[in-house]
Amino acid sequence: MRRLVMIFIAFLLLFVPAAAAQAHPVGTTGMLVEIEGDRMGLTLQLQLDQLNKYPGLDLAAGDPIPAGTIEQLVNDRVAITAGGEAGATEITGVAHGIVNDRDAVVVAMTAVSPTGSGPFTVKSSLMTDVIDGHKVYVSRVVEGEEAELLGVITATQQTLEVDAHSQKAGLGEMIAHGMHHIADGYDHLLFLAVLLLSAPLVAVRTGAGWRWSQHKAGLGPSMKRxxxxxxxxxxxxxxxxxxxxxxxxxxxxxxxxxxxxxSIAVAAWNLVRPMFAHGEVMLAGLFGLVHGMAFATTILEMNLNLTDTLVAVLGFNIGIELAQLLGVLLVVPLIHVAANGKHYGTFCRGLAAFGVVASAAWVAGIWTDTDSALTPLFDGVAANPLLSYVVFIGAMLLLGYTGGRTPGNRAAEPEAKPKSKADALTAAK
Known part of the structure; x- marks a missing residue:
């Protein structure tokens, strides 16, 4: 069994380069709009590391900006219309900047409505055409400050209608945004998946410390976990x-x-060898604090006022929980079926090995701003959710109904009291 796990790790190390995918590769772009009469000002805040995804760009803070190249990128991917007619657009500035403590290129442009008034329709594929899951937050500038989120442009929703009185994003939009965010968060999903896989297992104390028993918890105790x-x-x-x-x-x-x-590597180790009884619950709470900080960076990038921030936090949190609940309903019954098969332990060790490698790869990518072969794998899963789920169903059923069944939940039963000498003699008779 150990040899199988080591072969699996060696295979991954062979095909995954040292500089690997980032934990949050999707990034965001800020698009600020300011409308006055028939004129709209548009400011694009392009994070430098994300902008460099375009072939031929390798910019660093302080480097001379190839203004012509940047202008061409923007003109080819951002279109502004009013009344169905193209507006007269002009790029008025390209410069380095700092956006949410990150190096960025800031592009300023103007558009004039051919009809003499709004509303304007913004269509953009900038950044979303090279980074799957990338989001463009469109905010209205009020009294010189970025204060009202109007909507989000993505690869599948490239247009947004805006004017001086457009209704700002509400609770419903934030709930949907939270659900999409957790679905795109490969690292969050892998962390939860590794923790959930241990739910049917029973930790027992041995002379060498805590170990997983060959016996499995019943559906009731598993659901409680x-x-x-x-x-x-x-x-x-x-x-x-x-x-x-x-x-x-x-x-x-x-x-x-x-x-x-x-956190994924720690959860993976716990899946192979439990740290203590119900350790996965403590890990979920402890690392939940860290994952919450990562969730919050998305809201910070919206640059909302206090009231809108509270609405965003509420909606975003509800969206995350709804996505988690949906995931539990779709995944947990299948995990419990798979856990009854004799090869479930091997599967868990293999996934734990993958989790450790993915964790190391993400850490390397975070500190080197590079990608790896893992990115297409995760992007492929995200791009084909139905197919991925069908494959998951097949794998879980295959694990559960091949190779025989494991014993029931005897490990969770109370231990029998030692017999007295008198009872032993009576039993012998």
Whole structure:
């Protein structure tokens, strides 16, 4: 069994380069709009490391900006119309900047409505055409400050209509945004998956420490464990999501992403060898605090006022929980079926090995700003959710109904009391 795990790790190390995918590769772009009469000002905040995804670009802070190249990128991918007719657009500035503590290129442009008034329709594929899951936050500038989120442009939703009186994004949009965010968060999903896989297992204390028993928990105890895991994670990330989003604490993003990646390795080790009874619940709560900080960076990038931040935090949190609940309903019954097969332990060790490698790869990518062969793998899963789920169903059923069945939940039963000498003699007779 150990040889199988070592072969699996060696295979991954062979095909995954040292500089690997980032934990949060999707990034964001800020698009600020300011409308006055028939004229709209548009400011694009392009994070430098994300902009460099375009072939031929390798910019660093302070480097001379190839203004012509940047202008061509923007003109080819951003179109502004009014009344169905193209507006007269002009790029008025391209410069280095700092956006949310990250190096960026800031592009300013104007558009004039051919009809003499709005509303304007913005269509953009900038950044979303090279980074799967990339989001463009479109905000209205009010009294010189970026204060009202109007909507989000993505690869599948490239257009947004805006005018001076457009309704700002509400609770419903934030709920949907939270659900999409957790679905795109490969690191968050892998962390939860590794924790949930241990729910049917029973930890027993041995002379060498805690070990997983060959006996499995019944569906009832397993569901209670899963509920405890999800609840602990929810409490943890809810606390830091609120604290960081309100600006009470500002953690360094790179360190937060590093700890998120490392949490997967810790959870993977617990899946192979339990740290203590119900350790996965404690891990979910503890690392939920770290994952909440990562969630909060998304809200911080929206640069909302206090009221809108509170609405965003509430909606974003609800969206995350709804996505988690949906995931539990779709995944947990299948995990319990798979756990009854004799090869479930081998599967868990293999996935744990993958989790450790993915964790190390993400950490390397975070500190080197590079990608790896893991990125297409995760992007492929995200791009084909139905097919991925069908494959998952097949794998779980195959594990559960091949190779025989494991014993029931005898490990969770109370141990029999030692017999007295008199009882032993009576039993012998």
């Amino acid at each position: 899963i509920l405890a895991i999800v609840t602990a994670f929810t409490i943890g990330h809810s606390v830091t999501l609120l604290v960081v989003s309100l600006g009470w604490f500002t953690p360094p993003v790179r360190y937060v992403e590093t700890f998120v990646a490392l």
